[in-house]
Amino acid sequence: MLRNKMKNIMLPKQFLFRLTFINILVVTAFVGLSSWAIYNTACVLAEGLVTMSYQKQVQFEATLFQYLLIFSISTIVIGSLTHFYLTKKLVNPLRELISSTKKMKQGEYPNPIQVKSDGEISELINHFNELVTQLKDNEQYRQKLVSDLSHEFRTPLSNLNGYLRALQNGVIEGDQKLYQSLYEETKRLIDLVEQMEQLKEWDYVSTQNFTEKSPVHIEKIVKQCIDMFRWAIQQANINLHVDVTPSIVTLNRSAITQVISNLLDNAIRYYEGTESITIRGIDFASQYKLCITGPGKPIPVEERERIFERFYRVDQSRSREFGGSGLGLAISKEIIEQHRGKIGIISEDNRHTFWFTLPKS
Numbered sequence: 001m002l003r004n005k006m007k008n009i010m011l012p013k014q015f016l017f018r019l020t021f022i023n024i025l026v027v028t029a030f031v032g033l034s035s036w037a038i039y040n041t042a043c044v045l046a047e048g049l050v051t052m053s054y055q056k057q058v059q060f061e062a063t064l065f066q067y068l069l070i071f072s073i074s075t076i077v078i079g080s081l082t083h084f085y086l087t088k089k090l091v092n093p094l095r096e097l098i099s100s101t102k103k104m105k106q107g108e109y110p111n112p113i114q115v116k117s118d119g120e121i122s123e124l125i126n127h128f129n130e131l132v133t134q135l136k137d138n139e140q141y142r143q144k145l146v147s148d149l150s151h152e153f154r155t156p157l158s159n160l161n162g163y164l165r166a167l168q169n170g171v172i173e174g175d176q177k178l179y180q181s182l183y184e185e186t187k188r189l190i191d192l193v194e195q196m197e198q199l200k201e202w203d204y205v206s207t208q209n210f211t212e213k214s215p216v217h218i219e220k221i222v223k224q225c226i227d228m229f230r231w232a233i234q235q236a237n238i239n240l241h242v243d244v245t246p247s248i249v250t251l252n253r254s255a256i257t258q259v260i261s262n263l264l265d266n267a268i269r270y271y272e273g274t275e276s277i278t279i280r281g282i283d284f285a286s287q288y289k290l291c292i293t294g295p296g297k298p299i300p301v302e303e304r305e306r307i308f309e310r311f312y313r314v315d316q317s318r319s320r321e322f323g324g325s326g327l328g329l330a331i332s333k334e335i336i337e338q339h340r341g342k343i344g345i346i347s348e349d350n351r352h353t354f355w356f357t358l359p360k361s
Helices: 002-049 054-105 120-169 176-205 218-228 230-235 253-269 316-322 328-338
Strands: 214-217 240-244 248-251 277-283 287-295 342-348 351-359
Touching: 002 054, 054 120, 120 176, 214 218, 214 253, 218 230, 218 240, 218 248, 218 253, 218 277, 218 287, 248 253, 248 351, 253 277, 253 287, 253 328, 253 351, 328 342, 328 351
Parallel strands: 240 277
Antiparallel strands: 214 248, 277 287, 287 351, 342 351
16 A cells, blocks of 8 residues: 555656656757767768868867767756756646645645746646635535534424423423424424535536526516415515516526525525515516515625625524525526526615526527
């Protein structure tokens, strides 16, 4: 095992020596051929232009050969050393990249690779550093989310277990207040399970192309989504205003239904105030725009750009209370972009508009 690891570590050096050796052969062949051509040309020219005795001719050729030999050897040595230095300087970042990749395969997150030079290799390593940072952040968010979920599951399960055991043993008697409390605990458990489902859902959405599209009456999709939330809207005593222009849009029905549901659920979950929630659909020549507007807690300017990131939550304590996982908006963004559309938010004080556009065909 150790021998195999050492062999893998030596691969960049072997590559460096092999590349240097090949280039030495090429330089040697080129210099040798050039020297041979210069030597023969000079001998022919000297013999034809200058009248010399045989002894002087031999001496001239021997001296010329010595100079060319010294020149050739010097050129090969200097060229090889220069090539080795430049190649080593070029290969060193790749060697660090290989080492960092091996660490990632073992489940570690390596430190950023430092590159001073510019060029394609520098760009590749910079992208690799950004990838490592993003994967590390996502893993930290995921671990924190799992930890939060585990903690949140423990409390309602303990409460349910205690009350049900007490009811079973006749220690307490059930009444409307107790049943309402048990109902709220089961509702919390359902919300937590939905968060876990969103984790699986993200992995699924991020690998889909949503190529199965068909012409759909978008106003019907909006109506179906509203019907799913009708009870929640009534329970929260929220006024809903709908102004959706009928239009036929080519899309993946289930995916866009999920986007509308996510945005509507977000508007209901974080509703604060007395104003109504407005759903507006605008039909343009080549695209369709849907906006969901509602009152809520003000969102800082610096938070708005990150609100569609995976696992990102504007208010951690508030999100935990209402069961937000920070994945719903990220999933919606992924779906809309794979439909070649755009999604965004317009926030004015405590009124927020989530919008998305879709090409009609």
